[in-house]
Amino acid sequence: MPKRQESFWVVWRRIRKNKMAALGAFIVVAIVVIGILAPFISPYDPNAQDLYSSLEGPSLKHPFGVDLYGRDILSRVIWGARISLSISFTAVLISGILGIMLGAIAGYFEGIVDEIIMRAFDMLLSFPDILLAIAIVAILGPGKMNLILALTIYSLPQFARITRGSVISEKNNEYVDAARLVGENNINILFRYILPNCISPIIVQGTMRMATAILVISGLGFLGLGIQPPTPEWGTDLSVARTYLRVAPHMGIFPGLAIFITVMGFNFFGDGLNDALNPRLKDR
Amino acid sequence: MKQEIPLLKVENLLKEFSVVKGFWAKKARIKAVNNISFSIDEGEAVGLVGESGCGKTTTGRMLVKLLEPTAGKIFFSGEDISNLKGSKLKTIRREIQMVFQDPFSSLNPRMTVYDILKRPLEIFKVAKGSDEKKQIALEILQDVGLKPEHLTRYPHEFSGGQRQRIAIARALILKPRFIVLDEPTSALDVSVQAQILNLLKNLRKEHSLTYLLISHDLSVVRFLANRIMVMYMGKLVEVASTSELFREPLHPYTRLLMGSIPNPNPRHRKKLKMIEGDIPSLLNPPPGCFFAPRCPLKTSECDKAFPELREVKEGHLAACFKI
Numbered sequence: 001m002p003k004r005q006e007s008f009w010v011v012w013r014r015i016r017k018n019k020m021a022a023l024g025a026f027i028v029v030a031i032v033v034i035g036i037l038a039p040f041i042s043p044y045d046p047n048a049q050d051l052y053s054s055l056e057g058p059s060l061k062h063p064f065g066v067d068l069y070g071r072d073i074l075s076r077v078i079w080g081a082r083i084s085l086s087i088s089f090t091a092v093l094i095s096g097i098l099g100i101m102l103g104a105i106a107g108y109f110e111g112i113v114d115e116i117i118m119r120a121f122d123m124l125l126s127f128p129d130i131l132l133a134i135a136i137v138a139i140l141g142p143g144k145m146n147l148i149l150a151l152t153i154y155s156l157p158q159f160a161r162i163t164r165g166s167v168i169s170e171k172n173n174e175y176v177d178a179a180r181l182v183g184e185n186n187i188n189i190l191f192r193y194i195l196p197n198c199i200s201p202i203i204v205q206g207t208m209r210m211a212t213a214i215l216v217i218s219g220l221g222f223l224g225l226g227i228q229p230p231t232p233e234w235g236t237d238l239s240v241a242r243t244y245l246r247v248a249p250h251m252g253i254f255p256g257l258a259i260f261i262t263v264m265g266f267n268f269f270g271d272g273l274n275d276a277l278n279p280r281l282k283d284r
Numbered sequence: 285m286k287q288e289i290p291l292l293k294v295e296n297l298l299k300e301f302s303v304v305k306g307f308w309a310k311k312a313r314i315k316a317v318n319n320i321s322f323s324i325d326e327g328e329a330v331g332l333v334g335e336s337g338c339g340k341t342t343t344g345r346m347l348v349k350l351l352e353p354t355a356g357k358i359f360f361s362g363e364d365i366s367n368l369k370g371s372k373l374k375t376i377r378r379e380i381q382m383v384f385q386d387p388f389s390s391l392n393p394r395m396t397v398y399d400i401l402k403r404p405l406e407i408f409k410v411a412k413g414s415d416e417k418k419q420i421a422l423e424i425l426q427d428v429g430l431k432p433e434h435l436t437r438y439p440h441e442f443s444g445g446q447r448q449r450i451a452i453a454r455a456l457i458l459k460p461r462f463i464v465l466d467e468p469t470s471a472l473d474v475s476v477q478a479q480i481l482n483l484l485k486n487l488r489k490e491h492s493l494t495y496l497l498i499s500h501d502l503s504v505v506r507f508l509a510n511r512i513m514v515m516y517m518g519k520l521v522e523v524a525s526t527s528e529l530f531r532e533p534l535h536p537y538t539r540l541l542m543g544s545i546p547n548p549n550p551r552h553r554k555k556l557k558m559i560e561g562d563i564p565s566l567l568n569p570p571p572g573c574f575f576a577p578r579c580p581l582k583t584s585e586c587d588k589a590f591p592e593l594r595e596v597k598e599g600h601l602a603a604c605f606k607i
Contacts, residue, residue: 174390177350178454181382182404183374196394 014276021272027265028207035081044072046079046232055248065250068240073251076232077258083233084262087144088213091151096206098152099159100195106160107167108190118164121157129154133216137225147226151216155209162205166198173197200277204270211266218259234259289362290323291462291494292347297321297356299342303567314566316342318518319356321593326461329488329495331509331526333502333541335563339518340498341385344464347496348382349373360462378408381455385467387447391439397425397450398435404458420457427490428453429483445476449483456491465497469504481507502545506530514538517563517574520593523601534602537575573604581606 015021034041050070058065064073106117124132136150170176171194179189220226221235229236234255241252299317317339324330332340345351347358349365358366365376384390391400401421404410411417422432428449439447448468455463468484469477485508488495499505505512505526512529514522514537522535533539540559561578564570570577576586585605593603 174384174386175392177345178382178384178390178451179392179403180350181348181377181380182454182458183377183407184403193392197392 011273011276015272018272018275020268021276024265024268024270024272027261028269031081031262031265032085034078035085038078038082042072042075042078044075046071046075047230048072055244055251057248057250064254065248067237067248067251068244073237073254076237077234077254079232080234080237080255080258081262083227083231084214084217087148087217087227088151088210091148091213092155092206092209094148095152095155095209096159096202099156100163100202102156103160103163104167104190104195104198107164108171108186108194110168114164117160121160124153124157125161129212130216130219133220134223134225137220142220142225142228144227147217147220150220151213154216155213158209159202159205162201163195163198166201167194170194170197201274204274204277207266207270207273211263211270214259214266215263288325290359291326291328291361292496293323293359294347295321295357295359297343297346297358298354299339299346299351300354312567315518315569316566317346317353320515320518320520321356322513322520322523324462324494324496326494327492328511329497329509331497331499331505331512332515333499333505333512334515336500337563337566338515340500340515341466343515344382344466344496344498347462348380348464349376350382378458379460380462380464381458381460382464382466383448383451383455383468386471387444387451388471390451391447393439396436396438397421397430397453400439400450400454401425401435401457404454408458410458424453424457427456427487429479443476444472445479448472448476448480452480452483452487456487459491460493462494462496465495465499467499468497470499470501477504484508502541514541517566517569519574519590519603520601521575521603523593525599528597528600532600534596534600534607535575535604536579536581536606538602 015025048071050066052070053062053066054068054070056062056066056070062072062074064077067073067076102117102121106114127135133150133154136153137146140146140149167190176189176193179193184193217226217233218235218238221233221237222239224236224239227233227236229240237255238252238259241248241255244251296319297317298315298319300313300315302311302313304311320343322330332343334340342351346353349368353366356366357364360376360379363376365373368376395403398418398421401424402417405417405420411420418435421435425432425435430446430449430453434442434446439450442450448471452468465484469480472480481504484495487493495508497505497508509526511523511525513520514529514535516537522529522533522538524534529538530542533542537559544559559578560580564574564577570587572585572587572589573579573582573591576582579586581604583606591603591605593601596602596607
């Protein structure tokens with residue numbers, strides 16, 4: 001099958017045609033913009049307390065209501081986006097770069113190098129998803145840096161596996177042999193020829209990983225192992241809201257919705273990208 | 285005997301692959317290319333024909349140093365290149381190029397034609413400035429019948445025939461002396477095949493090239509090659525000049541292959557002769573001649589030993605007891 005150069009606009013057009021993907025793309029863009037612009041769009045300081053209005057429900061003044069300490073929940077949700085996105089993006093970026101390198105090397109050279117790298121990752125993969133992150137944070141203690149580290153280790157094997165798989169199938173193309181015949185060395189063949197052709201599944205994986213990372217951050221926050229209060233973080237706030245669910249349900253509903261919508265957005269977007277970048281599903 | 289050194293000389297070339305049969309079974313080894321020897325003189329165009337899986341592509345890949353031979357020697361203008369590594373291998377790469385079978389897989393979809401053509405020039409530091417590189421690329425593009433404006437396009441913007449022209453341009457740009465053509469037309473539409481074959485014929489004259497043409501199609505080989513080697517299950521079974529081979533094929537396998545060429549002339553309508561049976565498994569080859577199980581001339585002698593390639597007539601070699 002002839003391969004095509006996937007231009008940005010072609011992919012964009014296909015995403016727009018797919019309703020779920022378009023919704024996902026919209027959510028992702030919106031959350032990212034909210035996270036970046038948090039200092040300018042949040043109506044209040046997320047940590048400013050107004051104890052007189054403690055546990056007050058949604059109103060015009062506080063659209064999402066007020067929490068136990070009288071902090072504006074809308075502002076906390078907005079700042080929470082910034083925290084979640086910055087941590088998950090950093091972790092996905094680092095694990096992406098490392099995972100792609102290691103996976104590419106494993107797939108390209110195969111043999112003993114492949115065995116060593118992939119068996120090490122198999123060990124990491126043998127832990128149930130979130131348990132590994134919990135274990136790492138439990139050992140190192142909570143905190144932003146440790147959270148990034150835990151998420152990086154947790155995402156690394158996924159990137160490596162995806163990359164390894166596509167490198168192995170891509171390197172059987174005759175253009176790789178042709179490159180060798182004109183004297184290209186292994187490093188150039190791998191990074192200039194093979195890897196650029198493997199980028200689609202990696203991008204999809206990255207988007208999906210953002211969703212899981214955000215979920216793990218809130219999960220750890222909920223368990224008290226993630227971002228510590230008073231820093232606004234959705235999972236941490238949700239865990240505080242648990243106690244007051246009957247008196248002030250808005251305390252839990254809005255951070256919960258934020259998690260739900262963000263994770264769903266990234267997943268829809270990732271699914272849509274997968275379809276849009278997959279040449280076999282082109283005309284759907 | 286010839287005085288000068290042949291451009292390419294192959295001695296007892298052997299390539300074994302291991303095949304894993306099941307988890308517990310021991311690794312079996314098959315001989316994809318089984319002790320073949322031949323030589324190609326400068327300026328020749330030699331055809332290598334045989335059924336799929338007979339080892340012709342493996343042979344070609346060993347000659348261009350994409351595969352390491354298990355045993356045997358390859359000499360390129362007198363120099364032993366069978367085990368070259370590193371910078372020496374790189375030097376020899378310049379002289380030996382290959383055109384691949386599938387132009388849809390042999391061009392990197394993310395590189396423009398210019399990127400594809402300029403990389404060899406950069407790697408071998410042939411051209412200095414970007415003007416000179418562009419000049420060389422444009423010349424070679426013209427040689428293969430493409431237009432200057434094609435230089436900045438991506439492979440997917442071209443048809444199969446045009447893509448194969450790009451692949452030929454890439455093979456030619458370093459001015460090699462020897463080119464292995466691995467089924468250069470079999471992935472193309474019939475109407476385009478003739479164009480590519482004519483192009484290859486003209487390029488050989490203009491650039492004084494030496495070809496090894498790998499094909500399963502006897503008519504393709506007849507058009508381009510002046511000498512033909514017939515391969516069967518990793519062995520050479522007959523070698524002769526094209527005219528001689530088509531006038532008088534000696535080996536029963538070659539004769540049956542000839543019988544399978546369709547004749548376009550309706551007055552010469554004939555029933556196509558079929559070769560009985562399938563190729564025996566390379567995992568478990570017949571004890572004697574590999575062709576014996578399918579051969580119409582078979583006698584008991586044929587099951588005992590493999591007939592060696594011998595000169596039956598002057599310049600005409602065949603591996604058969606019955607000639």
